[in-house]
Amino acid sequence: PQCGKSFSQRSNLLRHQRSHSREEPYRCPECERTFNQKANLSRHQSIHARAGPCSCAKCGKGFPRRRQLVKHQLLH
Template sequence: KIKSHLTTHKLSHSDERPFKCPICPKAFQKKYCLVVHKISHSDERPFKCPICPKAFQRKCHLMMHKISHSDERPFKCPYCPVAFKIKVTLDDSQAISQ
């Protein structure tokens, strides 16, 4: 097990990408990344929203979607009364304003 961790760590210092997608030209340093990538070539959407009919290929996309069902806007602009559901929207707004 330690040897496999060392091998994985060594790959992080190189451009070597031994795990190649059989469907497209992409290649990955880690097998897990290839496994996750392969889902993008399928219609599989295992992460289902409990509130609406939408489903997603990745759990992180479902988590972002769930925010759309909330009225909470915790990210407040320091320059005006506007508030946002997600931080990246606040950051984008501030970049445009400045």
């Protein structure tokens, strides 16, 4: 082990090992951001679910923050 921590469940060990390897296998289908834990992805996805008042005039996609909308608009 890299840090000496031990876990009673293999799944917890594997999740912890990803923090050392920087592996981020969970990808957000909305914005391509990646996460090392499924729970972090789920929490992040709630941002898209309430994708607020800033919407793109070209495609209608909504964003919770204006700066995210501006970044998105550069892609069109």
